[in-house]
Amino acid sequence: MYKQHLDYLKDQDSKVFELLEKEKERQMEGIELIASENVVSQGVLEAMGSVATNKYSEGYPHKRYYGGNDVIDEIEDLAIDRAKQLFNAEHVNVQPLSGSPANMAVYFAMLELKDTALGMKLTEGGHLTHGHKVNFSGKLYNFEQYGVDKETERLDYDAIAEQAAKVKPKLILSGYTAYPREIDFKRFRKICDEVNAFCMADVAHIAGLIAGGVHENPVPYFDAVTTTTHKSLRGPRGAMIMCKEEFAEKIDKAVFPGLQGGPHDHINAAKAVAFGEALEPSFKDYAQQIVKNAQALAKTLSDNGLRVVSGGTDNHLILADVTSIGLRGKEAETTLDKVGIYCNKNTVPFDTGSPWDPSGIRLGTPVLTTRGMKEKESEQIGMFISEALKNSKDDAKLEEIKKQTLELCKQFRFYE
Numbered sequence: 001m002y003k004q005h006l007d008y009l010k011d012q013d014s015k016v017f018e019l020l021e022k023e024k025e026r027q028m029e030g031i032e033l034i035a036s037e038n039v040v041s042q043g044v045l046e047a048m049g050s051v052a053t054n055k056y057s058e059g060y061p062h063k064r065y066y067g068g069n070d071v072i073d074e075i076e077d078l079a080i081d082r083a084k085q086l087f088n089a090e091h092v093n094v095q096p097l098s099g100s101p102a103n104m105a106v107y108f109a110m111l112e113l114k115d116t117a118l119g120m121k122l123t124e125g126g127h128l129t130h131g132h133k134v135n136f137s138g139k140l141y142n143f144e145q146y147g148v149d150k151e152t153e154r155l156d157y158d159a160i161a162e163q164a165a166k167v168k169p170k171l172i173l174s175g176y177t178a179y180p181r182e183i184d185f186k187r188f189r190k191i192c193d194e195v196n197a198f199c200m201a202d203v204a205h206i207a208g209l210i211a212g213g214v215h216e217n218p219v220p221y222f223d224a225v226t227t228t229t230h231k232s233l234r235g236p237r238g239a240m241i242m243c244k245e246e247f248a249e250k251i252d253k254a255v256f257p258g259l260q261g262g263p264h265d266h267i268n269a270a271k272a273v274a275f276g277e278a279l280e281p282s283f284k285d286y287a288q289q290i291v292k293n294a295q296a297l298a299k300t301l302s303d304n305g306l307r308v309v310s311g312g313t314d315n316h317l318i319l320a321d322v323t324s325i326g327l328r329g330k331e332a333e334t335t336l337d338k339v340g341i342y343c344n345k346n347t348v349p350f351d352t353g354s355p356w357d358p359s360g361i362r363l364g365t366p367v368l369t370t371r372g373m374k375e376k377e378s379e380q381i382g383m384f385i386s387e388a389l390k391n392s393k394d395d396a397k398l399e400e401i402k403k404q405t406l407e408l409c410k411q412f413r414f415y416e
């Protein structure tokens, strides 16, 4: 059982204390299916709340702009060494404060303003930072975008190769936010070589599956790979960049002084803890169970009449097209909220709606797997979801389902 240590805060600031305790209860009394979330271990939580937060350490280990960094250097070195071992990386920068600035740093390092790059459309699974027009990436660079095949709803590598040959991007980006299938990274490497493009992946969502050996690891043969540390990898909020030695200096300079000031040393300590956990054999079991749970959940949903995008999942997430049962994504999200199941509305490939009014929902299993739930519970949750969505206007029925989800959650409490 984990513990949220707020013993001092309780007396100092009861308002903030009460809110944090309330949030703790919410997390335990609901089924969290937001695919980008997780529950960190006690060790990660404690490192984040440690005295390392007091330090300033602009620069890199053993080359700092401030004194008193001997211990911080050891912490950052440890995080780097463990990340290298975990992903078989030549060079690692653990300083990016989050996934978006990590991507920004790689673009700053490798592209000139207005250069052409190729990334996946937001509406078909890409991230905002992969070239969307409201984002810096779409404003500063000429991002061309690829999508999935209309029939299979999977990546069409021949089509991507053709597009790459046509637009001649300086950088090609793979890795996504809402793509339920395994990525053929070797094929992406080949496409990049054909058009002489910088080969980059953003594995923010699937980093835990890669670390656990369930999905292909692109790090050894890609030019640069970014990842958040807080999604399936189950570390603190933050990110890192892994790259070939030949790009190390450029990328390090882009992070600092190019983009950021001092690193968040308490977070880097927590990254070291999380990487240590991911190196344990038990993390492999965790990664495998995430996928088993997602597949069990997907099957239950489709057995109950929900159209699952691409017919299933190879990873931790599922895209369900709720128009198949007469709903919109937004309605589905709020209905599930009412029964204590949290997910997010999401576009599906070739969606006729917008990101604000999409046709689907995205569901992920990293959190419930961390809680110890297995296929049986995943199926049970699939039943709650389909029952709730089919009875979205029946408040009495929703109330009944909420009681059942609460009952399930009570068996899987994880904080004292």
Ligand SMILES: *Cc1c(COP(=O)(O)O)cnc(C)c1O
Pocket: 036, 098, 099, 100, 101, 126, 127, 129, 175, 176, 177, 202, 203, 204, 205, 228, 238, 239
């Ligand atoms: C979550 C995510 C990011 C952004 O991470 P933040 O930490 O929220 O900035 C970037 N890329 C992908 C693919 C993501 O899923």
